[in-house]
Amino acid sequence: MNTEIDFYELLEVERTADAGTIKSAYRRMAMKYHPDKTGGCADSEDKFKAVSEAYECLKDPQKRAAYDRFGHAAFKNGGGGGPGGFGAGGAGGFSDLGDIFETIFGQSGFGGGGRQQANRRGADLRYDMEITLEEAFAGKSTQIEIEVSENCEPCDGTGAQPGTKAKACMTCRGSGQVRAQQGFFVVERTCPSCHGAGQVIDSPCRSCRGEGRVDQHKTLEVNIPAGVDEGNRIRLSGKGEAGARGAPPGDLYIFLHIKRHPIFEREGNVLLCRAPVSFTTAALGGTIEVPGLDKQVHKIAIPAGIQSGKQLRQRGAGMPVLNSRGFGDMVIQVDVETPTKLTSRQRELLEAFRETETGDECPASTGFFSKLKDMFSD
Numbered sequence: 001m002n003t004e005i006d007f008y009e010l011l012e013v014e015r016t017a018d019a020g021t022i023k024s025a026y027r028r029m030a031m032k033y034h035p036d037k038t039g040g041c042a043d044s045e046d047k048f049k050a051v052s053e054a055y056e057c058l059k060d061p062q063k064r065a066a067y068d069r070f071g072h073a074a075f076k077n078g079g080g081g082g083p084g085g086f087g088a089g090g091a092g093g094f095s096d097l098g099d100i101f102e103t104i105f106g107q108s109g110f111g112g113g114g115r116q117q118a119n120r121r122g123a124d125l126r127y128d129m130e131i132t133l134e135e136a137f138a139g140k141s142t143q144i145e146i147e148v149s150e151n152c153e154p155c156d157g158t159g160a161q162p163g164t165k166a167k168a169c170m171t172c173r174g175s176g177q178v179r180a181q182q183g184f185f186v187v188e189r190t191c192p193s194c195h196g197a198g199q200v201i202d203s204p205c206r207s208c209r210g211e212g213r214v215d216q217h218k219t220l221e222v223n224i225p226a227g228v229d230e231g232n233r234i235r236l237s238g239k240g241e242a243g244a245r246g247a248p249p250g251d252l253y254i255f256l257h258i259k260r261h262p263i264f265e266r267e268g269n270v271l272l273c274r275a276p277v278s279f280t281t282a283a284l285g286g287t288i289e290v291p292g293l294d295k296q297v298h299k300i301a302i303p304a305g306i307q308s309g310k311q312l313r314q315r316g317a318g319m320p321v322l323n324s325r326g327f328g329d330m331v332i333q334v335d336v337e338t339p340t341k342l343t344s345r346q347r348e349l350l351e352a353f354r355e356t357e358t359g360d361e362c363p364a365s366t367g368f369f370s371k372l373k374d375m376f377s378d
Helices: 007-011 019-033 042-058 061-081 083-088 094-105 114-118 133-138 279-284 344-355 363-377
Strands: 125-131 140-151 177-182 185-190 213-224 233-236 252-258 265-267 270-278 286-291 297-302 311-314 330-337
Touching (some): 007 042, 019 042, 125 140, 140 252, 213 252, 279 330, 297 311, 297 330
Parallel strands (some): 125 252
Antiparallel strands (some): 265 270, 286 297, 311 330
């Protein structure tokens, strides 16, 4: 590295630049020439070292004043503990390199504790359950069977053979991380010997082979509350995968799916159904009986002259509100049914009725055909 290149030229700033401008210039140059950004190019690595050395000098008011007066000679022959001084410590400029680490790598710090990573909680699990609309209405208690990893009982989740213990990893000295020098930069990586655990096991447990976990078949009780809907999930805390070497277990999430019902459809807490009504009941009025999911028979009054598509509402006969005592409504859509088979007597009566029609009995159809007649006559 050519240490005689002017520090201001290296950072591409004026000699009168303030501290903020110098720091911004250094960040820009460090990102441009960092070895991880340039694929380990030797020229870029030298450039990165040079701009780091320049910034180490110019960020310090006393060193900058000495450099402005004497140039590079101010730090030769041990003078003033200049730019060469920070190299003796191996990483003297890291307090400021840490400022740009987040910008370059999208995170702060140099890797974090490997032991916390290795001993993180177990994975969460998902279980999909299909239930009927009746079960969603009333709620239910049921059992499910799953395959899940559990803490190994013989070693109590430690992974070590009973009577023995894990010992600190000699490679990383129990930290789970090792430091690697990349040019001027020091980066922490997961220890290759203990894989970030910080410990090694000389005598692995025979039951779990040192994992601390074994796969087991489990039967769990699940309580489904009344009023659940499609996509609702139930969380069973601590019923997921066991954590590595004694770490807390994950959770089990049960996702609910509602089977299609032959009669009812659901919109939130409202139950919808289509009820066929004979044309005589629709014309004269009457009552129909609709069995609800609450196992009650609901009598629905049909007003005389009702038309197909008309909706009637039965209050409180719908789905229960989840975690509440309330209920939604049941909505019945009337479908007027025209008879397809008539006896001779019924046909005779209908013919007699048709002879008495004046057009006022069915105002919608009369009005529609009148409009068509007027349109074509025009």
